[in-house]
Amino acid sequence: MRTLKLALLATVAVAGVSSAASAADLLIDTGPAPIVVDNYAAVDWNGPYAGLFISGQTDSIYGLGANLGVNAMVSDNLLAGVEGSVQWLHDDSWQGQVNGKLGFAVENFALYGLAGIGANSETEAYVPVGVGAEVKLTEDFSLKAEYQYQWDFDDAGEDAHVAKIGFNWHF
Numbered sequence: 001m002r003t004l005k006l007a008l009l010a011t012v013a014v015a016g017v018s019s020a021a022s023a024a025d026l027l028i029d030t031g032p033a034p035i036v037v038d039n040y041a042a043v044d045w046n047g048p049y050a051g052l053f054i055s056g057q058t059d060s061i062y063g064l065g066a067n068l069g070v071n072a073m074v075s076d077n078l079l080a081g082v083e084g085s086v087q088w089l090h091d092d093s094w095q096g097q098v099n100g101k102l103g104f105a106v107e108n109f110a111l112y113g114l115a116g117i118g119a120n121s122e123t124e125a126y127v128p129v130g131v132g133a134e135v136k137l138t139e140d141f142s143l144k145a146e147y148q149y150q151w152d153f154d155d156a157g158e159d160a161h162v163a164k165i166g167f168n169w170h171f
Helices: 002-023
Strands: 047-057 061-073 078-089 094-106 109-120 124-136 141-152 160-170
Touching: 047 078, 047 141, 061 094, 061 160, 078 109, 094 124, 109 141, 124 160
Parallel strands: none
Antiparallel strands: 047 061, 047 160, 061 078, 078 094, 094 109, 109 124, 124 141, 141 160
């Protein structure tokens, strides 16, 4: 009888220890892993855009303008584009120009150089050359700043330094 009691006690002990050991290996379903969205990896600079800007230039001339353009990513970080703009200046004159852009885009930031041809109501034709930077705040909305030097073609020699600040809506 004593052997039977020891065998029964041993069986209960083995069963208790084995259930405790398997309890440590319980699998708990936590669901799928969370999806991490990297907002900057999805920034797309390709396509058309339109925007508004304010400008200030030599001789305290300021203005309000609108632009329309298109960008293309030529390679991973090489950005190329064309932009046309029209602006009305506070002295009742106007300017219009078309620029080519070439630069680099990394995530939500773009830095570019520009050159083009322009015309205005005062001195006729000029050549704008400059640099710009643009940062995307959302997928469709960006802020930009540009500096241009405008060489005037007429004999008056009214070259101008121009600063522009504005926003673009990418569609």
